[in-house]
Amino acid sequence: MSFEPRIIGILCNWCSYTGADLAGTSRMKYAPNVRIVRVMCSGRVDPTFVLKAFQQGADGVLIGGCHPGDCHYSTGNYKTARRIPLLKKMLDQLGIEDGRVRLEWVSASEGDRFQALANEMTEQVRALGPFRPAAPSKPAAMEVAALAAG
């Protein structure tokens, strides 16, 4: 059987979650691998959430926010846009490949875009294989655990 990645989608309430709702209302089929957790704004996404997801066995994390300028709280997504690249640098050091975390903007009317992203992300993570911290970076994996717990 092929590997079925487990992907967490952390989506902001106003645009990307609504966009995912629209994909549903329009009956757009996409990979069932993406499971959605709602936050009010993408700016609420604490790097810990991403670490926790990997610690709990996720293979990928998709973070969704409103398009730049469209954040319901005016600038939350700008903060996300600055935080995630930093987080990715850290993940890299922990041995978590770049392709496992993605930050994307999806508007409330872009159901098709969400569908495409969910499929893309699933394939991308499938290609990377299951998330297993590499052996030499075991301390790193523990670090992940420690960070997530803390």
Added chain:
Amino acid sequence: MEDNNGKGKTRERIGVYVCHCGSNIAGVVDCPAVAEYARSLPDVVLARDYKYMCSDPGQTLIKDDIKEHGLTRVVVASCSPRMHEPTFRRACEQAGLNAYLFEMANIREHCSWVTDDKAKATEKAKALVSAAVRRVVWQQPLQTREVPVTPAAMVIGGGVAGIQAALEIADAGFKVYMVERDPSIGGHMAQLDKTFPTLDCSACILTPKMVSVSQHPNIELLAYSEVVDVQGYVGNFKVKVKKKARYVDEEKCRGCGICEEKCPGRVPSEFEEGLGKRKAIYRPFPQAVPNIPVLDRDNCLYFQRGRCRVCERFCDSNAIDYEQEDRFVDLDVGAIVLATGYDLFDASADMRYGYRRLDNVISALEFERMCNASGPTAGRILMANGKEPKSVAIIHCVGSRDTNYHQYCSRVCCMYSMKFAHLVKDRVGHDTKVFEFYTDLRAFGKGYEEFYNRVQEEGVTFVRGRPAEVTDVPETIDEVGKLIVQAENTLVSRQVRIPVDMVVLSGGLEPRSDTAEVARMFNISRSQDGFFLERHPKLDPVASMTDGVFVAGCCQGPKDIPDTVAQAAAAAVRAVGLMNKGKIQVEAATSMVQAELCSGCRVCNKLCPYSAITFDEEKKVSVINDAVCKGCGVVAAACPSDAIVSRHFTDAQILAEIEGVLV
């Protein structure tokens, strides 16, 4: 109740309800299996599956269980929380359970509707239920706050939609500020000559309403003004409006029009679509409301060359004021109705039809002005050479139903095109040949099909096909000096070349060019076609996603006048309802700083987009103002000491949800 730290040890009593939603969910997800699975989760004391949880019996089920089984938490797995969260929260509350102890798992929009594979859908539904169950344990009761609603509304846009909305609200007894960007209200409807299908004179039915706006004791008209900033939230908006300098003192001006008469500057009139001229100091049209001219600085001799001041000399009331400056006013309103209208598709974008390149190819609004008795040609349909056309082609769907421009149907072009055909026959003579090039004819409204029949009987030729081009290059002797419309008549699969004297392009309606900025300013979304997005396409076409902001007319999507008026009245009722209540419940899910953990680093102070965070110099900790906080949670994610709690979206709740979804 329980201490948060004791979680995991304290047992909650959770009830889980899995909704079938008819076959919407149950057709794909094995609901009994999901309920069965839920029973195995920690703290779950009962789990049921039911046909329609949102129905009365469904809600009663929850209420009875809360009472009988002493539930302390409730999870409903059904549709999106954006749909029915309020419904279930209310049910919980009626049974005495705090609304925030309820959680929803979205197994319809995010599961059954997007997955074909039944096994995988069921597995996903289980994961989502597991996430909700684990999250709900950490949820805490919160109290919603009540704030007063300012009993005044703002209507933005003074076209027929805005006018209708403003009058309805004002008649209901509330103060209305109407903001219009142009020097006069009236919008596009004021430019139209006749309205289909009754052929009422547009101005005759609109002008009385415009006058009512200016005379209504409850309406304050801010014409030649623009909204520049919007702050606050439902019930309590603070809007900053820029009143652009008119260089005419509104208090002193009596609207006699002498300044206009004497002004030597002449420029193309926007209202006449450039077909006629206006002065540098002008009212866009004779029935303008307010009846006060505007001095167009860019074209004024005095402002440009330092000499003239003719208007000042002739004005008896000393109303001309060259020193006037833009003014800013701050207004408090409880509700906002956006009625900002549309732009006509610029036909020059579609090069094939030769608009602005070939003489006698004209736009729909130019045609309207030409037909109007007070328009540039005094109501005569004339070619560039001043003669009447002997044949006219009208091309439908220019810029609409065209993947190169707009995919949508603009809903009015079929009808106004047929009105044009009638007007040509009426004004130029019944022997004038008129060709309608249409894609499909959409005569859906009351009296529309009848009008279509009437126009057919008047001898108009209908050609089904979208023209490939309009050219002035003749191929035969008959075509010399003519405009030739090349098209395929798709009903008979034959190419046709029809030489005519005049071509009218029936352009579609498109979002205003600044829709994106306006949407941002009012914090609302746009649909894929660029128009403002309504809260629900079927059940709430007048509200926006932002509470207290309503939409009316073509800014929400193309529509004809009756639909516009109906939507505007509906938006007005919603605004009135809100103000009538006098009070509004606001979100309890705000953020707070746990003072004992705050290190006083002030990182959060600058991050808050609403400046809700201040620093308590005495205690050396940051403090969040509950009334201003909107609960985005941005600072909770940033606090290095984890001192900020984003209520209802706490770290513990989200982490538990992540853990749950990955079981």
